[in-house]
Amino acid sequence: MKVLYCDCCKRKIGDYEQVYSIEIKHGVDNEFILDDVCDECYEKFKDIIENAERWRQNRQ
Numbered sequence: 001m002k003v004l005y006c007d008c009c010k011r012k013i014g015d016y017e018q019v020y021s022i023e024i025k026h027g028v029d030n031e032f033i034l035d036d037v038c039d040e041c042y043e044k045f046k047d048i049i050e051n052a053e054r055w056r057q058n059r060q
Contacts, residue, residue, distance in 0.1 A: 004019060004036045006036060007037055008034055009041055011040075018042075019037065020038075020042040021036075022034045022042065024049075
């Protein structure tokens with residue numbers, strides 16, 4: 001079985017852990033893709049993304 005490491009924190013992801021993918025777009029040309037993300041990093045990114053979405057919606 002392939003060993004996966006988190007693209008964010010570089011921690012080894014266990015065989016039974018959920019693996020996430022995160023796509024972050026900034027502007028038109030900038031895009032970041034993290035294909036293998038562990039639970040902890042996903043939760044951190046999820047909070048940041050939700051806060052950014054709320055901020056963006058409030059500015060409109």
